Every structure is written in structure tokens, then in C-alpha cells.
Amino acid sequence: MSSIIEAVAGSTDRRLAPGERLGLWVALLLFAVLLALPGLTESYGLSVVRDILIFGLFALSLDYLWGKTGLLSFGHATFFGLGCYGMAVVTIKFGLDPAYAPWLGVLGGLMLAAIVALAVGYFLIFGGVRGAYFTIVTLALTLIAQHIAIGWSDVTGGDSGLIGVPPLSVEALGITVTFFDSKLYYLALCVGALSLAALWFICRGRYGLVLTAIQDNELRAQTLGHNTSFHILVVFVVSAMLASIAGAIYVTGTGFVAPDMIGLLLSTEVIMWVAVGGRGTLIGPFIGTFVVFRLQQEISSIDTKLWPLFIGAFFIAMVFLFPDGIMTVVRRAQALLRRYQARPGHD
Numbered sequence: 344m345s346s347i348i349e350a351v352a353g354s355t356d357r358r359l360a361p362g363e364r365l366g367l368w369v370a371l372l373l374f375a376v377l378l379a380l381p382g383l384t385e386s387y388g389l390s391v392v393r394d395i396l397i398f399g400l401f402a403l404s405l406d407y408l409w410g411k412t413g414l415l416s417f418g419h420a421t422f423f424g425l426g427c428y429g430m431a432v433v434t435i436k437f438g439l440d441p442a443y444a445p446w447l448g449v450l451g452g453l454m455l456a457a458i459v460a461l462a463v464g465y466f467l468i469f470g471g472v473r474g475a476y477f478t479i480v481t482l483a484l485t486l487i488a489q490h491i492a493i494g495w496s497d498v499t500g501g502d503s504g505l506i507g508v509p510p511l512s513v514e515a516l517g518i519t520v521t522f523f524d525s526k527l528y529y530l531a532l533c534v535g536a537l538s539l540a541a542l543w544f545i546c547r548g549r550y551g552l553v554l555t556a557i558q559d560n561e562l563r564a565q566t567l568g569h570n571t572s573f574h575i576l577v578v579f580v581v582s583a584m585l586a587s588i589a590g591a592i593y594v595t596g597t598g599f600v601a602p603d604m605i606g607l608l609l610s611t612e613v614i615m616w617v618a619v620g621g622r623g624t625l626i627g628p629f630i631g632t633f634v635v636f637r638l639q640q641e642i643s644s645i646d647t648k649l650w651p652l653f654i655g656a657f658f659i660a661m662v663f664l665f666p667d668g669i670m671t672v673v674r675r676a677q678a679l680l681r682r683y684q685a686r687p688g689h690d
Contacts, residue, residue, distance in 0.1 A: 370539065373626075377396075377532055380528075389524070389528055390596070391636070392528065393527060393531050395633050396532055397531050397535075398613070398632050398636075399535060399629035400538055400588070401419075401586050401589040402617050403535070403629065405586070405613050406622060406623065406627065407542055412558055413558040414473065414474075415477070415614070416477075416579075416610075417614070418483070418485030418486075418610050419485075419582075419583075419586055420606060420610040420613065421459070422456040422586035423605070424602075424606075425452055425605070426452035426594075427594040428600055428605065429448060429451040429452025429453070429455045429590075430448035430451070430595065430600075433448035433451045434509055436498065445510065445511045448508075449592075452588075452590060453587050457580055460584070468576045468579065485606065489605050492605050507599070511530070534588065538585055553574060554578065590604065615631075616632040617631060619661055621671055624670045627670040630669055638654070638657065642654075
């Protein structure tokens with residue numbers, strides 16, 4: 344595995360920093376474990392991990408925006424929900440051939456999310472809306488989207504949602520592969536891994552340095568000749584498209600879509616997943632999603648009324664003890680170890 348890391352290090356613009364090397368080790372180790380998981384767990388456990396991977400992809404999309412530009416979207420569930428509803432409406436309402444309708448559904452949700460993000464993002468970002476104002480407007484966006492999902496019942500099914508979303512399938516050489524159960528799990532794993540790797544490579548190159556400069560001081564980046572609004576808009580649209588892909592994959596596993604998938608609660612939860620894992624770390628959102636999901640399962644199994652109280656206390660403790668997320672704990676331990684090894688007289 345060391346040779347893999349060195350190969351990755353040599354294929355990027357600069358050498359791996361200690362924190363990046365650690366993150367790469369964590370990602371490769373997790374990927375190896377997840378590849379072997381279907382043979383080690385039962386169907387229900389595998390479906391739980393599959394959902395964690397899908398929501399982890401959703402959290403990754405927010406982390407790319409929030410962690411790399413500093414702009415917090417409080418309405419990111421809008422784009423997840425557009426992926427869900429795009430998939431459901433195209434496959435159920437249009438009466439298309441079942442062989443290719445699900446893939447058109449993914450494309451429909453993807454394009455819908457991209458168009459909405461491009462339209463909203465253009466007026467907000469090029470209009471100079473930043474900071475808390477950007478967060479408030481995106482909060483309003485998810486409220487509007489949820490009201491549309493409930494009110495436009497002829498298309499969206501209203502409060503009841505839509506039932507009967509078919510799974511994705513591929514036919515080649517007379518063989519049809521339907522992505523369900525373990526196959527859907529591997530699809531979610533591959534899409535999550537490829538998205539994580541792609542964003543990691545992008546952020547390690549020149550474009551990543553531009554985003555860092557924008558996040559640190561946008562005005563200074565402008566004086567250096569960078570069109571900062573354009574760069575932020577690109578990140579916003581890519582982030583929305585990733586969220587919609589996560590939504591489209593998720594709804595093929597559940598078979599239905601409901602207004603909860605585009606609502607404020609999900610927008611709040613994804614912020615928590617990113618914050619717990621570590622904002623700006625890319626791998627952190629997957630870890631944060633796993634931690635919160637597992638805590639919710641364990642606490643709710645004792646008493647469902649305990650979960651809201653526990654998660655509130657847990658999040659407050661995270662803010663005070665580990666404000667930069669769980670990944671920073673590992674990095675601090677690594678820094679302490681290097682400091683200890685550098686002490687005089689230590690072999």
C-alpha cells in the first residue's frame with residue numbers, strides 16, 4: 344500500500360503533507376474494508392452502510408462548497424431532493440422504457456439540480472452575497488423547494504410522495520445487471536470513492552490553491568487576477584450536482600420519494616455530518632456521517648426520545664472539544680507523536 348501512496352503522491356502537483364498522507368491512508372484502509380463488507384455482514388447491516396455511503400456522498404458535496412470556499416449552504420437538501428424527485432418523476436410519470444428510464448431519471452435530476460444551482464448561484468454569488476446572507480438565502484431555497492414538493496401534488500405526489508421508483512439496471516451481451524442489495528452497495532461505494540478521489544486531486548492542484556486563496560481573502564484573490572465569483576459558482580454547481588447524484592442513487596434503493604428528502608431537517612443534518620467529521624477534509628464527511636448514524640441507531644434502540652437530547656449535547660461537546668471535527672483528533676495525535684520522536688535522545 345505504501346507504493347500506492349507514493350504513486351498517488353507523484354501524480355499530483357506537490358508532495359503529500361503529513362495530514363494529507365494520513366487522510367490518504369485512512370481513505371485506502373476504509374475502501375479496503377468496505378470492499379470486503381458484503382461477505383462479512385447480513386443484508387440489513389449492508390443496507391445501513393449503503394445509506395451511510397450515499398449520505399456521505401451528500402455530505403461530501405456540502406464539504407466541497409463549505410470547506411473549500413467558506414460558504415455554508417443551509418439549503419443543500421434542495422439539490423439532494425431534486426435528484427430524488429427527478430429520478431422518481433421521470434421513471435414513474437413519463438411512461439418511458441424501463442430499460443433506460445432510471446438512467447434518464449439520474450440525468451434529469453442532475454440537470455435540474457445544475458440549472459437551479461446555476462440560476463440561484465449566479466444571482467447570489469455575482470451579486471456579492473456572502474457569509475450569513477448566503478446561508479439565509481439558501482435556507483429560504485430549501486423551504487421553497489419543500490413547499491413546491493408538497494403543493495404540486497399532481498407531479499410530486501404531495502405529502503404522500505411517489506412510490507415505485509425502479510432500480511438502476513445495465514444490459515450488456517444479453518445479461519441484465521440490476522443494482523439492488525449488494526450491487527447497489529457497490530455502486531454507492533464506487534461513486535463515493537470516485538467522487539472523493541476526483542475532488543481530492545482537484546483540490547491538490549492549482550485550482551485548489553485558488554480556492555484556498557479565495558477562502559482566506561477573496562478581495563486579495565481578486566487583485567491577483569482571479570475571477571473569484573466564477574470559481575465559487577463552479578464549486579456551487581458541482582456541489583449541487585454531486586448532491587443530486589446521491590439523491591438519485593438513494594431513491595432507487597428505497598423505491599419511494601417524500602418531501603422529507605428535500606426539507607430543512609435533512610439540510611440541518613448534513614451540516615452536522617460535515618462538522619462532526621471535519622470541514623474541508625473531504626474524507627471527514629463520510630466519517631462524520633458514519634458516527635452520527637451509528638450513534639442514532641444505538642441511542643434510539645434504548646429510547647427514541649433520548650436521541651434529540653443526546654445529539655444536541657453531543658454536538659455542543661464537539662464544538663467545544665473538537666471544533667474542527669474528528670479528523671483533527673487524529674492529526675493532533677500524529678503531531679504529538681512527531682514532536683515526541685523529535686525530542687533529543689529519542690531513537
